[in-house]
Amino acid sequence: MKILILGGGGREHAMGKKLLEDDHSIHLYFYPGNGGTSTIGKNIENHYTVLDLVLFAKKNVIDITIVGSEFFLLEGIVDIFQNFGLKIVGPHYLAAKLEGNRIFSKSFMKKYGIRTPKYHIFSCYEKAINFLKKNENSISIAIKTNGIAAGKGVILSHNQNDAIKALKNIMIKKKFGKSGNQIIIEEFLQGKESSIISLFNGKDIIPFLSAKDYKKIGENETGLNTGGMGSIVPNPYMTNSIWIDFKKNILEPTLEGLIMEKLTFFGFLYFGLMIAYNKVYLLEYNTRIGDPEAQTLFPLMKSNFLNIIQSSFQHKEISIDWKKLCSCCVVLSSRGYPEKYESGKIIEGLNSLKEPFYIAGAEIKQKKWMTSSGRVLNIVGIGNTIQEARKKAYEKVQKVKFENLYFRKDIGL
Numbered sequence: 001m002k003i004l005i006l007g008g009g010g011r012e013h014a015m016g017k018k019l020l021e022d023d024h025s026i027h028l029y030f031y032p033g034n035g036g037t038s039t040i041g042k043n044i045e046n047h048y049t050v051l052d053l054v055l056f057a058k059k060n061v062i063d064i065t066i067v068g069s070e071f072f073l074l075e076g077i078v079d080i081f082q083n084f085g086l087k088i089v090g091p092h093y094l095a096a097k098l099e100g101n102r103i104f105s106k107s108f109m110k111k112y113g114i115r116t117p118k119y120h121i122f123s124c125y126e127k128a129i130n131f132l133k134k135n136e137n138s139i140s141i142a143i144k145t146n147g148i149a150a151g152k153g154v155i156l157s158h159n160q161n162d163a164i165k166a167l168k169n170i171m172i173k174k175k176f177g178k179s180g181n182q183i184i185i186e187e188f189l190q191g192k193e194s195s196i197i198s199l200f201n202g203k204d205i206i207p208f209l210s211a212k213d214y215k216k217i218g219e220n221e222t223g224l225n226t227g228g229m230g231s232i233v234p235n236p237y238m239t240n241s242i243w244i245d246f247k248k249n250i251l252e253p254t255l256e257g258l259i260m261e262k263l264t265f266f267g268f269l270y271f272g273l274m275i276a277y278n279k280v281y282l283l284e285y286n287t288r289i290g291d292p293e294a295q296t297l298f299p300l301m302k303s304n305f306l307n308i309i310q311s312s313f314q315h316k317e318i319s320i321d322w323k324k325l326c327s328c329c330v331v332l333s334s335r336g337y338p339e340k341y342e343s344g345k346i347i348e349g350l351n352s353l354k355e356p357f358y359i360a361g362a363e364i365k366q367k368k369w370m371t372s373s374g375r376v377l378n379i380v381g382i383g384n385t386i387q388e389a390r391k392k393a394y395e396k397v398q399k400v401k402f403e404n405l406y407f408r409k410d411i412g413l
């Protein structure tokens with residue numbers, strides 16, 4: 001069995017480690033991969049286009065390709081692979097728009113009665129400004145670009161001046177390029193975020209355990225947005241009643257909409273939720289697994305991941321078993337991240353570190369582990385409670401060293 005995984009972060013390393021743990025005989029390939037994935041499989045080193053990847057998959061008789069990063073999905077890779085008769089896990093281009101095009105996604109939510117914060121769409125700067133002025137009392141809002149702008153196109157604003165500045169940057173100065181030609185002004189809900197990642201097999205949506213992601217660089221969710229500085233599973237805010245609310249008001253109408261709109265696919269669907277006023281709201285869909293949520297989910301997955309994927313390709317019913325444990329992932333990053341960051345620092349302590357841990361941005365050079373990106377390592381602790389998992393993760397963090405290493409100390413607190 002040969003599997004190609006597309007992406008180059010800790011998520012892809014975690015997915016690869018899980019597949020190998022379940023079946024040692026699998027051959028893994030990664031594009032572009034990272035230093036960690038090169039220790040468990042083969043990284044494709046050259047720069048490849050989607051068509052190059054098709055040729056690679058054909059030539060190397062790849063059995064299954066799994067898409068990790070949204071970047072490939074928005075290039076339409078799933079449609080192209082399928083046209084060449086290749087098996088691939090991920091949404092086709094139209095369904096990937098649920099992540100890649102926020103207006104498409106919000107209109108889908110509205111049409112199918114999926115609970116989401118109130119919103120207004122603008123393509124004209126003056127009209128957006130007039131709207132802000134007329135709604136002076138709605139102090140806190142989220143301004144979102146239509147395109148995802150490499151994860152940066154969401155600006156939270158808590159006063160009119162900041163909101164006007166954000167609109168100017170997006171719509172006049174084109175800070176996010178074409179992604180900001182149209183924008184959404186959304187009601188800001190103060191609450192607790194939750195990530196529900198699921199597998200969609202075209203007929204059913206099978207949710208994973210709930211996860212919580214820590215997006216900001218600073219403790220207590222302060223400072224700039226990042227790709228994620230940590231995660232925990234399960235999310236303590238996903239109580240039974242919130243799960244019931246989620247299924248009724250978000251998951252079930254989503255499934256109905258996907259079927260009605262012929263947006264069915266086999267791949268991952270990630271519900272980015274906000275729990276506020278004892279209700280759950282859908283902020284966004286992603287059509288992939290979250291990073292660093294994957295790093296806390298895969299270590300708790302009891303079922304054989306490859307069997308799940310193969311059963312889905314054979315249109316068999318699937319269920320996913322989970323260990324009754326908790327996990328906590330702490331992300332170690334380089335100084336400067338999420339802005340301009342340092343790299344090329346020697347990492348010590350990795351070779352003797354206990355599993356699970358994942359490489360996000362590090363490589364082996366002259367037999368030494370070196371930092372190579374903003375997010376460097378994902379250190380995971382597993383325990384009977386979040387507190388225990390957190391304690392174990394932070395004990396392991398103490399064993400790793402590199403110059404100007406940074407991590408948040410409040411993951412799972």
Ligand code: GLY
Nearest residue numbers: 213228290291292
């Ligand atoms: N953890 C958030 C994301 O993967 O988009």
